[in-house]
Amino acid sequence: MSDVKKLAQQLxxxxxxxxxxxxxxxxxxxxxxxxxxxxxxxxxxxxxxLLEKLAHELVKDPDQVNEKLNRCLLCGSCAANCxxxxxxxxxxxxxxxxxxTYKGLSSAKKFIFKGLLTRxxxxxxxxxxxxxxxxxxxxxxDEAAGTASCALLNPLLGERHFMPLAKRPFRKxxxxxxxxxxxxxxxxxxFPGCVxxxxxxxxxxxxxxxxxxxxxxxxLPKGQACCGIPTLASGDQESxxxxxxxxxxxxxxxxxxxxxxxxxxxTSTIKETWIKMIEDENLVFIEKVKDLxxxxxxxxxxLVDVVGVTLPAEPKKSxxxxxxxxxxxxxxxxxxxxxxxxLLKKSDKYEFKEMNExxxxxxxxxxxxxFHYDLSKSIGQRKADxxxxxxxxxxxxxxxxxxxxxxxxxxxSGGGIEVRHVLEIYADAIKK
Amino acid sequence: MSNAKLAKEFEKIVGAEGVLHTEADLHxxxxxxxxxxxxxxxxxxxPTTTAQLGxxxxxxxxxxxxxxxxxxxxxxxxxxxxxxGGIVVLTNGLNKILEINEEDLYAVVEPGVVTAQFAAxxxxxxxxxxxDPGSQAVSTLGGNVAENAGGLRGLKYxxxxxxxxxxxxxxxxxxxxxxxxxxxKCVTGYNLGGLMVASEGTLGxxxxxxxxxxxxxxxxxxxxxxxxxxxxxxxxxxxIIANHIVPCTLELLDHVTIKYVEAFTKxxxxxxxxxxxxxxxxxxxxxxxxxxxKIVDICNKIGATSVRAAETAAERESLWFARRNAxxxxxxxxxxxxxxxxxxxxxxxxxxxxxxxxxxEKYNISIGTFGHAGDGNLHxxxxxxxxxxxxxxxxxxxxxxxxxxxxxLKGTLSGEHGIGMAKSKWMIKETNQATLDYSLRMKKAIDxxxxxxxxxxxxxS
Ligand SMILES: Cc1cc2nc3c(=O)[nH]c(=O)nc-3n(C[C@H](O)[C@H](O)[C@H](O)COP(=O)(O)OP(=O)(O)OC[C@H]3O[C@@H](n4cnc5c(N)ncnc54)[C@H](O)[C@@H]3O)c2cc1C
Ligand code: SF4
Ligand code: SF4
Ligand code: SF4
Numbered sequence: 001m002s003d004v005k006k007l008a009q010q011l012x013x014x015x016x017x018x019x020x021x022x023x024x025x026x027x028x029x030x031x032x033x034x035x036x037x038x039x040x041x042x043x044x045x046x047x048x049x050l051l052e053k054l055a056h057e058l059v060k061d062p063d064q065v066n067e068k069l070n071r072c073l074l075c076g077s078c079a080a081n082c083x084x085x086x087x088x089x090x091x092x093x094x095x096x097x098x099x100x101t102y103k104g105l106s107s108a109k110k111f112i113f114k115g116l117l118t119r120x121x122x123x124x125x126x127x128x129x130x131x132x133x134x135x136x137x138x139x140x141x142d143e144a145a146g147t148a149s150c151a152l153l154n155p156l157l158g159e160r161h162f163m164p165l166a167k168r169p170f171r172k173x174x175x176x177x178x179x180x181x182x183x184x185x186x187x188x189x190x191f192p193g194c195v196x197x198x199x200x201x202x203x204x205x206x207x208x209x210x211x212x213x214x215x216x217x218x219x220l221p222k223g224q225a226c227c228g229i230p231t232l233a234s235g236d237q238e239s240x241x242x243x244x245x246x247x248x249x250x251x252x253x254x255x256x257x258x259x260x261x262x263x264x265x266x267t268s269t270i271k272e273t274w275i276k277m278i279e280d281e282n283l284v285f286i287e288k289v290k291d292l293x294x295x296x297x298x299x300x301x302x303l304v305d306v307v308g309v310t311l312p313a314e315p316k317k318s319x320x321x322x323x324x325x326x327x328x329x330x331x332x333x334x335x336x337x338x339x340x341x342x343l344l345k346k347s348d349k350y351e352f353k354e355m356n357e358x359x360x361x362x363x364x365x366x367x368x369x370x371f372h373y374d375l376s377k378s379i380g381q382r383k384a385d386x387x388x389x390x391x392x393x394x395x396x397x398x399x400x401x402x403x404x405x406x407x408x409x410x411x412x413s414g415g416g417i418e419v420r421h422v423l424e425i426y427a428d429a430i431k432k
Numbered sequence: 433m434s435n436a437k438l439a440k441e442f443e444k445i446v447g448a449e450g451v452l453h454t455e456a457d458l459h460x461x462x463x464x465x466x467x468x469x470x471x472x473x474x475x476x477x478x479p480t481t482t483a484q485l486g487x488x489x490x491x492x493x494x495x496x497x498x499x500x501x502x503x504x505x506x507x508x509x510x511x512x513x514x515x516x517g518g519i520v521v522l523t524n525g526l527n528k529i530l531e532i533n534e535e536d537l538y539a540v541v542e543p544g545v546v547t548a549q550f551a552a553x554x555x556x557x558x559x560x561x562x563x564d565p566g567s568q569a570v571s572t573l574g575g576n577v578a579e580n581a582g583g584l585r586g587l588k589y590x591x592x593x594x595x596x597x598x599x600x601x602x603x604x605x606x607x608x609x610x611x612x613x614x615x616x617k618c619v620t621g622y623n624l625g626g627l628m629v630a631s632e633g634t635l636g637x638x639x640x641x642x643x644x645x646x647x648x649x650x651x652x653x654x655x656x657x658x659x660x661x662x663x664x665x666x667x668x669x670x671x672i673i674a675n676h677i678v679p680c681t682l683e684l685l686d687h688v689t690i691k692y693v694e695a696f697t698k699x700x701x702x703x704x705x706x707x708x709x710x711x712x713x714x715x716x717x718x719x720x721x722x723x724x725x726k727i728v729d730i731c732n733k734i735g736a737t738s739v740r741a742a743e744t745a746a747e748r749e750s751l752w753f754a755r756r757n758a759x760x761x762x763x764x765x766x767x768x769x770x771x772x773x774x775x776x777x778x779x780x781x782x783x784x785x786x787x788x789x790x791x792x793e794k795y796n797i798s799i800g801t802f803g804h805a806g807d808g809n810l811h812x813x814x815x816x817x818x819x820x821x822x823x824x825x826x827x828x829x830x831x832x833x834x835x836x837x838x839x840x841l842k843g844t845l846s847g848e849h850g851i852g853m854a855k856s857k858w859m860i861k862e863t864n865q866a867t868l869d870y871s872l873r874m875k876k877a878i879d880x881x882x883x884x885x886x887x888x889x890x891x892x893s
Contacts, residue, residue: 015819016767019818019819022763023463023464023465024465024506025504029569029570038522038525039457040505050456084760085760
């Protein structure tokens with residue numbers, strides 16, 4: 001049997017889900033990639049049609065389909081708006097796994113995922129070393145956004161204004177923790193996520209401060225790994241499961257009510273994606289994953305809905321404006337939109353003002369940003385324009401990946417606007 | 433000419449980026465929203481200026497190449513499924529609003545402007561473009577004209593054709609034909625603009641379109657009436673009109689649809705109800721209040737089990753929520769959704785719904801019916817799985833019969849979705865051979881080589 005035939009057969013497993021797409025085309029209204037290119041193959045309907053045709057062997061070239069399939073942010077905007085309720089994210093992720101298994105990972109990805117990500121110790125060591133050596137070659141690009149540019153890294157990063165690796169990662173200060181329940185009577189497990197650990201440790205610190213302030217006990221085990229989404233988005237299911245197992249093992253020991261993260265992407269991965277990829281695992285393991293997923297929550301949601309932070313009676317008036325960008329993984333996958341705004345409204349420094357299209361994707365999309373930088377940039381530019389239009393001094397969000405993208409876009413378009421995590425603003429407000 | 437050579441010729445007109453030719457690209461333009469078999473074009477051409485439409489059309493004609501124009505590809509009748517091996521011309525890059533004239537109340541647009549974006553721009557200037565097809569968030573104005581699309585406001589405000597003042601279009605020789613004008617009145621020559629409306633890309637390629645705008649209504653009021661009997665609901669529709677009240681919207685949801693909507697949204701709809709009417713009146717505030725009261729009285733008199741009027745914007749929203757979710761809710765029930773479009777004179781709505789329900793029973797399929805009761809335009813929506821051959825065969829039989837019933841009630845094959853490929857073979861049933869012959873002769877004279885969207889409307893294969 002030819003390989004392509006095998007590929008087609010595997011894709012047929014998705015047929016039940018794909019057939020639910022009635023080709024109404026309504027996804028054209030919300031897909032940020034389509035808005036830039038206006039090409040059918042770049043919108044959900046086109047991608048599903050191509051996958052169906054590959055499955056039925058009407059299209060013969062899997063590389064072309066794969067190329068189209070990867071021109072997607074996995075932002076979920078289409079899924080959130082699809083009238084037929086097609087499980088678009090499941091289809092796209094599983095299709096990426098099937099196609100990658102057929103084609104094999106690129107050697108660069110193989111190196112990064114299998115060689116680095118799944119070995120947290122080595123990964124940490126290398127990023128620590130880079131943090132030490134990156135200094136002399138970088139120059140500060142924008143003070144407010146905290147970005148840098150680096151001529152040496154141009155071949156890899158292009159003209160990006162990236163977030164430099166933090167001098168001191170979060171885990172150096174919190175290698176582990178296990179504090180008792182305080183006044184709230186609650187205890188959470190804390191999952192900072194890679195980006196917070198390595199680039200935005202101050203977000204991790206803000207989270208710890210806020211939890212302490214509200215009398216919430218924290219369990220932070222050694223041996224946490226990446227949530228795995230970069231590997232899965234590239235179709236590497238094997239590394240994804242390895243990472244998931246490392247995490248399950250790390251959190252197994254703790255006794256906590258919720259698992260919270262300051263990263264929208266990590267939350268939606270742990271809460272929704274893990275469970276979908278482990279049909280073949282044993283029941284005990286599936287039970288553990290389910291249990292952890294049930295406990296997982298975005299940290300702003302936890303603070304407002306569980307701890308009970310309330311809105312101030314009077315909205316603050318000020319000419320210093322903070323606005324909010326809805327991360328796709330929070331707003332579209334998990335429906336968390338009010339809670340981060342509530343925390344921002346608590347700020348004593350800023351007035352909260354809504355920007356236009358606050359819930360439109362910023363264009364980051366993980367490795368989408370690496371492979372389709374131009375597209376990612378034009379999508380991000382629209383976001384940067386909206387931030388500027390509302391007159392914000394600060395744009396806050398609740399996903400560190402979004403923070404990277406917002407930083408790059410704002411910094412490149414003139415700079416001068418701070419990019420911060422909601423928790424940082426809230427932590428400042430309660431310190432007084 | 434070979435494909436590669438043709439591609440080169442098209443590149444001369446639209447540049448290299450404007451010619452899509454990879455396998456994946458071609459297959460992405462092989463289908464639309466209709467449940468029909470796809471067909472793959474040989475090239476896809478994406479112009480960036482309306483002037484390029486002329487040379488593109490000319491080149492196709494010279495080479496006898498079938499040409500299908502595609503807006504958003506949301507039509508439900510296969511109008512944008514290309515002739516196998518033909519050319520697809522995309523208009524979504526032609527999306528400039530050229531003029532909104534606030535003094536003379538008209539606008540000039542390119543054909544690829546998205547309907548909702550146009551309506552929003554018009555609204556920003558304090559004016560109103562009423563046609564609002566359910567697909568307006570993505571559909572193009574060129575597509576709307578070519579399908580004569582209508583929307584929820586059709587009853588009072590009419591459909592797309594009522595707003596077309598003029599159309600510039602290219603004929604097969606690539607020459608620009610000008611029809612209509614910016615004046616309210618215009619009888620200069622044949623009504624060629626009118627000929628383009630509902631032509632589904634078979635008579636010319638639209639360039640700029642002039643649309644009429646109107647002042648927006650000052651007030652509106654929405655209400656929901658619940659019935660335990662579908663005849664009472666239809667009687668109410670007739671009674672409202674007979675009392676000389678013309679609501680802007682008058683929508684009906686049948687029992688099956690209500691059940692699905694409720695299961696999906698948990699919005700608190702009365703699942704035992706046999707029908708719901710959603711009614712909105714708009715206009716001058718005093719007239720709105722007066723009309724709304726009269727409608728409530730009529731509903732009560734005919735025997736609605738309850739009538740609720742929205743007092744706040746939020747309540748109005750919650751009323752329309754059910755209507756907006758009718759299609760999504762039905763679509764989620766089974767893999768394939770066949771949305772039909774049979775339309776009957778208003779008084780025949782109960783007969784039509786009874787007919788549809790009988791057909792559902794006879795063929796053992798589920799059909800939910802909702803639609804624009806005010807204008808008799810119903811959407812019997814068949815829920816099935818097209819991969820189940822036996823079932824899908826029954827669906828096809830059922831669709832045949834639905835049209836027979838609609839025609840026997842003096843209705844029409846299509847209220848708004850067009851004929852395309854899907855209903856071409858039934859044209860003869862509604863009209864007659866002479867009508868088809870007349871249309872074919874006209875088509876032959878305008879398009880002797882038959883390159884403009886062949887196989888659609890009158891050319892049942
Ligand atoms: C969810 C959903 C809801 C819908 N609701 C409604 C509704 O409420 N009312 C309604 O009337 N329809 C409705 N439709 C059908 C459809 O959206 C309309 O017919 C719409 O007008 C099509 O616009 P389009 O831009 O997608 O055109 P397309 O589908 O791309 O094209 C339609 C036809 O127009 C021709 N055409 C397009 N542009 C040009 C041009 N520039 N010159 C010449 N020919 C051209 C094409 O060749 C084709 O024959 C709905 C469809 C969906 C999927
Ligand atoms: S909105 Fe959903 S059903 Fe419609 S075309 Fe897109 S994916 Fe398919
Ligand atoms: S996930 Fe986002 S980028 Fe991908 S198809 Fe859907 S809307 Fe477009
Ligand atoms: S970084 Fe945030 S907004 Fe941007 S793609 Fe990811 S989730 Fe979407």
